[in-house]
Amino acid sequence: MKSLLFSLIVLSCTAQAAEFEVQLNDTRHTWSSSELLNHPQAREIEIADDVSYKRPMKYRAVPISALLDGVTPGDHLQAVALDGFAAELPAAILLASEGAKAWLAIEDPQHPWPPLASGKPSAGPFYLVWTDPAASQIGPEQWPFQVARIRQLAPVEQRFPALLPAADASSEVQAGFALYQKNCMACHRLNGAGDSAFGPDLNIPHNPTEYFTGDFLRQYIRDPQSLRRWPQGRMPGFSEQAIRAHELEQLIGYLQHMAQRKVTR
Structure with missing residues (x-):
């Protein structure tokens, strides 16, 4: 019980201090949870069949394309999660305006998301989610949760x-x-x-x-x-x-x- 309480305290502190980073070649930009929650393009979205929660979910989210200024469809990106999960993502699917659309969901520290399972943390503080994922054959590994940064890399x-x-x-x-x-x-x-x-x-x-x-x-x-x-x-x-x-x-x-x-x- 003490261990679980300690974990929840740590996760709460992490959520409040959370930062999301985009590394593009020699430049990097960092946003806090607060900045992203109040981003001009932030909006409420509904995910009908969330891959991680396995049920419908609602999020405050920003189109990931709004955070990728200077990226072109031919570039290659990687989303890295806090636990080392590293999803390889062609920039074209993140920038697409038709078909599946990629969003960065932001966990509000004042209204935290539910845990992924009993004794587990939530999918936050940041989670890459998709609306209409079937339209572009987005796979389950392209929904990284607890994502900390996106970086531009050479192709695999x-x-x-x-x-x-x-x-x-x-x-x-x-x-x-x-x-x-x-x-x-x-x-x-x-x-x-x-x-x-x-x-x-x-x-x-x-x-x-x-x-x-x-x-x-x-x-x-x-x-x-x-x-x-x-x-x-x-x-x-x-x-x-x-x-x-x-x-x-x-x-x-x-x-x-x-x-x-x-x-x-």
Whole structure:
């Protein structure tokens, strides 16, 4: 009880002092929660099917594009959360005026959001949410909560060549690589390459295609707790809406391909 009370006090203090940072090449801009709550473009929005809370939610939010002055659709961005979760995001989807629209939801310290689960903190102080996400096939890993900053980086292919398929890899494997970036890279490294240390490496020492037989890997991706049930399990399941059947085969094809391209250390 004392531990929970201490955690709530710390989280309350953090929310009151929260700052959100945008790093663009050699410039950086920081906004406090108060500044964002009172931003000229801030408004109340409704999210019909919130990925993290798994129910409808209402937020005070700012269009993320309003905080990305100077960013162009061809740029590459990364949203980094307090726990090390690092979502790779093409700037084009964050700047889009049609289809899915990205918003930075801001937790008001005077009216905190509910906890994500019993004994857990909320999704705040800042949370990247989407209206009409299905219109642009926004995946669950593109909803980073407790996000602390967005930074501009070189594309994944340039930063982490150890992730690249062979030059003669099929178009299906190349498509699987794109799906890996969208759905897996926020939590996992592969061949030691990546910015997140949230989950285990997916190729070293062993690739999941080497120890999941039959359809168990597909089942694990769809519903991890159906194979490995433990309270601390944090990997979400990926529904057919998030990763379609043919996309799941492409993703597994990429992993199988990379099992033959391990980086030795």
